[in-house]
Each structure stands twice: as structure tokens, then as C-alpha cells.
Amino acid sequence: MNYSKSTPITIADIAETLGLSKSTVSRVLSGTGRIGAETRKRVLEYAKECGYKPNLIAKGLAVSKTFNIGVVIPGDAVQTDMPYFQTCLAGITEYASSQNYDVLLTMANGNTVEGVERILNNRKVDGIILTRLLENDVRVNLIRSSNVPFVVVGSSPDSEIFQVDTDNEKACKDFMNVLVAKQKKRFVFLCGSQDILVNRSRLSGFLSAMNEKNIDKSDYVIFKNISSNLGVFEKLDSLDAVQNTCIICGDDVLCSSALDWLQRKGLKIPFDVEIASFYNSSLLNQYMPAISAVNINAHKIGSKSCELLLNVIKGIECSTKNVVEHEFLFRDSTHI
Amino acid sequence: MNYSKSTPITIADIAETLGLSKSTVSRVLSGTGRIGAETRKRVLEYAKECGYKPNLIAKGLAVSKTFNIGVVIPGDAVQTDMPYFQTCLAGITEYASSQNYDVLLTMANGNTVEGVERILNNRKVDGIILTRLLENDVRVNLIRSSNVPFVVVGSSPDSEIFQVDTDNEKACKDFMNVLVAKQKKRFVFLCGSQDILVNRSRLSGFLSAMNEKNIDKSDYVIFKNISSNLGVFEKLDSLDAVQNTCIICGDDVLCSSALDWLQRKGLKIPFDVEIASFYNSSLLNQYMPAISAVNINAHKIGSKSCELLLNVIKGIECSTKNVVEHEFLFRDSTHI
DNA sequence: CTGAAAGCGCTTACAG
């Protein structure tokens, strides 16, 4: 009965060898209730000595908690989104561990409930983080009706949903304002599908800056709903002159394509044309010269969302909108 | 006491309303022990009717299981590795759910024990999948001494470690054999760091094919330990003639760089030079023409490793080496 | 075939 490996030590063991009751041992170990200084010391010392580790499952059963949070990430993330979600996930797991919580992972393909349903039925989590909200997301209804607390990574117009995101509109606007202030070039804005919320925000941000700075409509052109490499090529080919312009890319995929196009044309950055992106991911890391971009702190978005969730779980009053700061990277691809 | 939301129904509830003992209800619900047909029917029907869901935590406490597996993925995976691990993870989670298991995720940066230690201390998993083995991996010692079953995604010389992987050497050898049989070109092999096991295997595979087919040493050249874009450029620049060669890339990053170089030089694939990669990931998806490559089934590696782990946990005798089949994609970048 | 009881490892009123 002494194989420490096969039978981890329990509170009962400690109580017995110390001649105390389980209640007392439990209380000092969980730091609750008033305990004699001497007793506390003995228990603490012995617990450390024998390497006692509480059984969280048992504790959970007793207090109706799991000390797990469920995280659902898109299983069908295209290559581009992945670095974002992966970094987010890193932020989440790090914060979770710091609070002695573990992460139960579910991958959901599209607007599918299975994974979330499982996690809910199995009752193995105290709360859920949803990392990509969809239009009419069936999963939020499901989670809601289960009464399990949840937060969303991203933005939702639903003001009752706890959410954390970057203020993309403001970020893009401010970024453009800096650019506009420092130079007089023609802007070409390449933007992705307007079905995606973040692309809309970026477009709004761009436009706000143009309006605020009174940029003449003839001094910028916007291409939206671009969805592919070829789309970018096509749009850029359609320009009468590209010299002396600054290409603004809605995200780093579009930016890669644009860079590809520039290279084929033999145009030099930033001399012939300047270029910048509204999202900086590792996709852009390789490029020389370095690309100016808005830098979104995915890691922090992750940890913040975890912190928020844990607070909601604890019943702490939380604000529903949470924004994490972005930063600007003005590098060699622009004259700033 | 009737708020179905706040208090999920338990076995005790069922037993009471059916006038049975908890034991009996438990037995029919878990399908163990002999039960009267009539009783079984009543219980099953009522359970379904009231939407009974077993509390896995409680069950786990009773039977000393968690119905969770821990998966540790590299937190510092560079962009290239990520699609591989992400796909693997998808395979793991899918198989796990099919067996009513959940996945506890840990991200480990490099040869770090923290995450694994947590997962072990918290005793929330029945087994662990390690998705990137390192030289002298401290984590395997840790896991071993904890007696928690584990399997590794990848290959290890340690024959006591349960592992699942593609047979990279064989894959590359066979791939080259096909290429050699169909054409007479000069081969240029670009290979990554020889500190990484998989790169060694690929090199061996390449060499085996060369030897087996009696290719003269003057008909191929090998560049190893290439670690960057520039490395590739440098090596390729050093060639006296590149026309009429077939470039074999050790992985898809090297391949991207090579493609980049070819484009800059204005060389046309497959007319001026052919090219193929020993690993096909989404990185290569974009290219026109499509790149011939060895296709590694990461999803299957994931699901297989999960299946293996679950079998090991059950105490089923398992073989320690497990290989999952690869396939060849001969596409337009080669004349096959 | 079914039930009463003890147990998994913890917590927490309730007494004292």
C-alpha cells in the first residue's frame, strides 16, 4: 500500500498520519476557515514533504466546478487565419494555467454545433471561449440556453455578448491619418469580402480618415470583395498608373499577393510604390523591405478573453465590450 | 427544485421516480451487469425522455478515469509546421470525440516541462500525446515517471515509445524511384538541418534511390543544412547550369524559396526546370503549375495516434511502431 | 435480477 506512484496521497492520508480530521486538513489546504497557526504549519509542511497534489476532479465534484474552460477554434481556418488563432490560443492557455485552469479544445467546422454540444453535455467546462463568431451563429444560442458563461473573441453587435477584440476601425483610421499627414500619394485600398465583419470595419476606418483629412475622391481608389491572388492581380492591372501610389492592403494575404504583383512588375518598394497592411502576421515576416502594418496583439486578445471569462464565471461584474490596444509598425515599405 | 436548467437530472432522480435503486439504474445506463428486460426498458425510456446526461466527472471519480487525453503541441511552431500540427490536432480531436473523450490542450515552448507538469499534477488526463519530440526530450522522462500512458507523433529511436509517423525514408525513396524511372535529368536536392530527424530520413531516402538506380554522382548534387530563403538562393546561384535539372526540395518552405528564385530568374516550370517537394502542405496550394510532392496524411497521423493512445490506456497490446501511409502527388511541375 | 452500503477524494454546514 505504499507505492507512491500507484496511489497518490490524499487528504485522508495526511489527516491520518497527522492525527487530524479530514475537515481540518482540507481547510488549511484550501485556505478557508480559521485554523490554529500550529496546526496549519504542521499540515502545510507535511503536505509539501510528501508532495501532496489535490485531486481537482474530486474537488470539482464537491464544489460543482471543473476548473476547465472550453475553447472552440475553427477547424477549417485557412492558412491565413491560423497564425491568428494559434497565437490567440497561446494567450488563452497561458492565462488559464496561471489561474490553475485547463483548456478543453474543440474544433468546429463552420456553423456546426456538434463540438459545442459535446462539451456542454459532458459538463466538463465552467465556461466557453468562442474564437470565431459567424453570422447567425447557432452555437451561441446553444451555449446560452445551457447557461454556461461564454465570451467571444471578435466583435458582435449583440451587446449582451461578452466580447474582446481590437478596435479595427479606429486602428485603420489612425494608421491612415498618420500616412496621410506625412505624404501626398494616391492611395489604392485593397479590401476583402464585405461579408466579413472585420473587413467592413477596416473599410470604414479607411474612409473615415479620407473624409476627416478631406482627401479628394480622385486621390484614392477602393477595390473591395477581393478574394484571391488573381483578384488582386486583376485590380492592380486595371490601374492606369501605379507609380507614386501607396497600396493599402486589408489583410496580409492581400498584401502578399500585392507584393507578388509588384515583384513581377519589377517595381521597387518604397521607391516606385509604397505599401502597407492592416494586419501584420507572420506571413509578412519574410519580406524585405519590412512592411508597415497595423499590429494586432492576438496573444493579448487571447489572454484577455480568458481573464474575462474567468471573471464572468466568478460572478464578477464585467463590461461586455473589451478592446485590446493595437500598435502601428511603420517600417521600410512606407516613407515614414 | 424543478428548474431543469439549474439542476441537471441524476441517477438518483431516475431511481426515485421509477421506484428503483440507484444501483440498478446505474447498471442499465452503463450497460453492465444483468438486468431484467422490462426494467432496462423502463429506465432507458425514462432516461431518454428526461434527457439524462451522465456526469462524467462523477463517473470518472468512481472509476478513476477522466475521459480526457492531454495533447501537447509546440507553442513556438513556425508558420510552416503549423498546418501540420493543426491538421494533426483535428485528427486527434475527431477520433477522441468519437470515443467520448475530450482533449486537454497544452502548448509547450521548446523543451519545457511546465505544461506537461501541470497536466500531470492536475491528474485530469488518462494519457498524453506528444506532437513534437525533441532530442533528449525532458518531457518524456517526466511523463514516464508519472506512469501516465503516452504516445508520440513522430519517430523516435527509443523502441519503447509508442509512436506513429509516416515512413519518410521509404516515401522519399519511392518517390525518387518513380522520378528517376521516367526521366533523365540532373537532380538538385535541397535539404534542411540534419539535426532534425525527418530531414535525415528524407536525405537517406533520396540517397537510397540514387544508389539503387545506379545514378552517377555527377548526375545529382545535394545541399544540406539549408535554413533560410537566402540559403536556397545562394545554393541555387552557385549552380553552373540549372536548365534541364529537377529540383527536389526537402520540405515546402525550401520549395517556396526555390519557386521564388525560379520566378526571379524567369525560368519556366516544368519546361526549363522541374521541381518537386518531399512535403505537401497548404503553403504549396497556391502555386501554378501544381507542384508534385509527397503527401503526408497529417489528419490520419493524428487520429491514429489517438486510437493508439486509447488502446494503450485500455491495456490492449499495441505495437510500438505505427506507420501511416503516404501518397504521391505527381502534378504539373514534373513531367510525370 | 435487484438493493443496501461503501467508496472515489474532496468540501462544508452544523456542532461544540
Add this chain to the structure above:
DNA sequence: CTGAAAGCGCTTACAG
């Protein structure tokens, strides 16, 4: 400040 007891929701010998 400490302990005996009941409980979290399940399982499983042990009887019958």
C-alpha cells in the same frame, strides 16, 4: 479552532 457527518454523482463488490 476542530471534528463527525453528509454530500457531490457515480460505481461496484457483497448479499440475497
